Amino acid sequence: MDRHRFRNILSIVLFSCDLVLTKEVIYKTLGSKVKLVCPIGTTRDIIWTGPPEYKIYAVGTDVSSHVSTLLEIKETAPDKKSVLFIHRFTKDTSGEFRCSDGVNEREFNLVIKRDPSDLAIVNATGGKIITVEGREHNLECMVTSGQPGGNITLSTDGAVVAINRPSLVSYRLIPQRSDNGKLFQCEAFNSEGNSILESSVHLEVFYIPKISFSPNQTLTVKEDEEARLICINDGNDPDANTVWKRHPTNTIITQNDKLNFKSINRIDAGLYTCRVDTKTGVYEDHAKIVVQCKCSNSRYAIFSERKKMVCIPSGVPDRYMFKDWEHTTEYNDHIRFLPITKEGNNAILTFPQNVTRKDQLRDRGIYICRASNNISSTDGIFVMQKYNLNWNGSPYFVSSTENTQYGVYLKTARIKIKFVSVPEYTSYDVYKNGTKFAEYTPTVHRNIRLTDNIYGKNISVKGSSISFQLQIDTIDDFSSYNVFVKNAIGYSNRTIKLVSASAPCMPTILQISAKQTQIFVLWIPGFDGGFLQWFIIEYKEIGDLYWKNQTTRSSNSIVIGGLQPATKYLIRMFSRNMIDDSNRTDFFFIQTDKYAIVETSLSVQSVVILSLVIIIALLVAGMGLYIRRLKERYRERMEPAINVQTPEGTFGESAHYTEIIEIDNLQPTSQENNTSIMSMINRDINLVSAEHTSTSSDNDSDSSEYLDDGYEKPYTTLVVTDQVKDDHVYLTTTKTSDYENAIPFQNVASGHACEIVIEDYISDKTNTHDDQENWNLNYDVNDFYETNDSVPQIYIYPQIDKAEYINLSLNQ
Structure with missing residues (x-):
């Protein structure tokens, strides 16, 4: 046996080997089953070692006694590969495993699988991170990474702005004011991409103050x-x-x-x-x-001092004409014209001595000088220059401030004052019965458009308003409140009387007129009780059990539509505000016209037939005239012979034919004449309305169905007796007719606590009379709008002169 093989066998015996082919990392949760397949294909026995320190777990299929209850060894059926089964994965069995046949080996790292934990956003306190506008900030989020590790993200407004793995993510930003309060969310994900942890923080951006x-x-x-x-x-x-x-x-x-x-x-x-x-x-x-310094020779130091404004034009030639000075507001509302005083080539405006500072402030505004040297340009002869005169003075209350204001017992009321202050007001105080009063909540609006009456004209001025909200708990709260407003110049005060609001007063019906399917009602509104009021008109057919109604916010008129022709109706009305309803008026009787208007639509064929009929009628008429002329010539030839024989007979025949000619040329009767005149008036008015109003084309086309319908429509205005002394007011016609639809009123407002003087109302509401006349004159042409609004009015706007303006030098 050579040295190399001996060393391998020795390594197996010593359970250690330096040769590692591959290592597989396997993540398993505690308590789960584990299957490790050794990929080595061999006929030799596979030796399994494992933690701790690579102890022998099995040789071949023989399992060591110390782990016999924890695992078992099996072989795969087809290729006889060794498989290590762990029945229940524990912390003791986590670590490195190795399988070897003495020559080849394979390592497994069995790791306990866990999710990320301990997510935290760095430097977050109480769910907020403090930053400074315009200064770079690094937003960081940290997490204890899981096994295996997953992503960690930062997102805001539903979009991910930063992503990293496995334990830290950061996002650099320069906070702006718009970022104040923005929500940032940090999320940690496991290896499968599931969100495991999240945390949110609001960005608090402190502004760098301007x-x-x-x-x-x-x-x-x-x-x-x-x-x-x-x-x-x-x-x-x-x-x-x-x-x-x-x-x-x-x-x-x-x-x-x-x-x-x-x-x-x-x-x-x-x-x-x-x-x-x-x-x-x-x-x-x-x-x-x-x-x-308060110098004695200062032109503007003393308000009573006379002041001048000088307009100095410049041009060639230097001979000038001037128009009167024009005084307007900063909103271009005309106030007045002032005469000029010419000194040399200059126009002088001298302001009178004013007694009070309020009068001084009334002279504030835009002053316009217009001059000409008769040299015409493409844009006109007169040129102009504007100067803004902005004098200081004590505050003053505008005319639209109501001296009497209203509240409801046991509810919240508002006292509102409107004033102009130049310079800006600095403080205000409220006194109730001479004692300083502070039980209110103020609401202040500055630099708003107010309505004031200056030199007899209602114009817009820039000022302030203050609303004092107070609770009316006792009757004593209905009292007088003295409001003082101060600025650097001085102060002004206004006493406001707070009174208890009530139900509105009963309106007074002035006129009721009817058409085929509509009824027009005109009335005088009563006192509104201190609150906005609206009007309810009730009507029903005679014999009906229940009343129908229409509601309108129009101040004095309504058109009730959808009615039946030739039907008798009862009409009455009352008003309502947030407090209660007024008394109802007496009911009045009126009948709609019995002739209904039928819409017709002519087809092309009908138009052709009608045209042919007209042509034939014209031809027949022409032939008749021609035959008549022939007869006249025949009589002229016969007259000499007849006159010679019987002069008397000739006189009689001549008289006869003269009578026939006169009959043929008779003018229309008075009734026909009135009808044609009225039709002409109606058409003229319709033309004016089309040119000067903004009525829609639909309404114009609808009105044509009432032209030339062949029926007379007399409408007589109802007159309130015992109250209106001016007989001509609201009496649009005195003609009587079989179709009379109106009845005089008798003591309409008598017996009611809220009495109205109709004559005074009419003198203040002259447009009402004009509108009613217009309504009657256009009765056949312009149909009512079938709404709850008032009758349409015709406004004709004068053309405004245009001019080109160049600079003029103005000295004060």
Whole structure:
């Protein structure tokens, strides 16, 4: 036996061998069955060794006694390969196994299979990770790897942003403000790809604050006045600390965001630093305070001083014409025209002395100067320049602030004030019966569009509104509340009376008119009780048991459609708000017209037949006229002979034929004339409506079915007796007819607590009269809209002049 073979046999005896062909790693869970197949094909006995330290488990099919209960040796049927069966896998049987026939060997590493564990996101506290806007951050997730190891991932917004194996994954990001609150999820997977562990964390991004100042970074204020400068940072650190320092000493003068001066002095002028200390770092910016000395010759120091605005044009030739100054709001609402005073080549506007600062603020706005030197350009003769006059003054309350406001007992009420303040208001206080009141929750809106009445015109101004929400727990809460609003110039106050809201007052019906399938109702709304009201119109056929109704938010009219022709109806109505219903009006009787309108649709064949009939009728008429003319000529030839024999007879025949001619040329009767005139008026109005309204083409086509239907449609307006003293108001016609559909009202609003003076209402609502006349005139042309809205109105907009504007120099 040579040396090499002897050494192999010795290695088998010593149960160790340095020659390893292959090693297979096998993962099994504890308690499972294990099957190890030795791939060596040989006729020699296979020796199995295993843990610990490669002890002999079996030789051939003989199993060692110390493991005989744990395993057994079998052979595969076809190729007689040795198979090691472990009945129950335990920790003691985990490790390295080896099979050998003395020449060849194969190793197996039997490893206990386990899932990943101990998943954790690094530096996460309370489910959050703190980061700073714009600073790079490394997000890490760690896990104790399983056997075999699987993937570990980081994802956000449903997308995987990082993946690694087997125990660590990281993701680098630069947080932005939009990342604040973003959720990141870490997941650990086993070797089969199943998610075993997961953990989530929210990204908390602290913003790098941007410092700004209110009202401005440069604050200009008059000496001895109150001043305030506010340092604002847009960071999100709730524990940020703000201090103000004075240059050049850097002395801390206040430890909050507000720098206040009760009576500023010229020595307070200078540079100030706002320093903000946050979790992201320390940031600062500078603001400047300019103190103006109250000089006696200042044009704008005293409000009662007369002020001028000078418009200085420039052009060749330098002979100018001026138009009146135009005063508008910043929303381009026209306020007034002001006369110019010409001094040389300049236009002067002198402002009158104002008694109150509110009057001063009424003169704020845009002033427009228009000038011309008669040199025409392609865009016009007059050029213009605008100047924004922005005077300061005490706050003032706009006209749309309601002095009486409403609430409901045991519910929440709101007192709302609207005001203009230049400069911006600084504080407000509420007093109830002379005592300061603070039991409210305020809601503030700044720089909003408000309605005000200036120089007799309702225009839009920029201002603020404050709503005070308070709970009405006792009757004493219905009281007067005096609201004071202050700014750097002064203060103003307004007393608001809070009264108990109620059900609305009963509306007053003015007119009811009917068509074939529709009824038009016009009324005067009563007091709304302090809340938004809507209207319910009830109607039914005479003899019906139940009332039908239609609801509308229109303030004064409705069209009820879908009715039966030639049917008598009862009409009544009431109003409703969030409190209750008003009383119902008396019911009124009206009958729809008995002639229904039938829609017809002509086919092409019908149109051809109709055209032929018309042509034949025209030919017959022409032939008749021709024959008649021949007869007249025949009579003319016969008249001389007849006149010679019987003059009397000639006179009689001539008179006879003259009478016939007069009859043939008779004008229409008065009734026919009225009908044709009305038809012409209707057509004219329809033309105007088509040009000046935005009615849809569908409505226009529907209206054609009411033209020339051959029936007279008289409608007489109902008049409220004992209340309306002006007889012509709402009386659109005095003509009577067999088809009269309306009845006069008798004491419509009598006996109700909410009395309405109709004459006053009509004087304030002149458009209502115009709308009703328009409705009656268009009755045959423009059909009602079958909705709950009011009757359509016709608006004709004047053309607006256009001009090209060039710069003018304006001095104040």
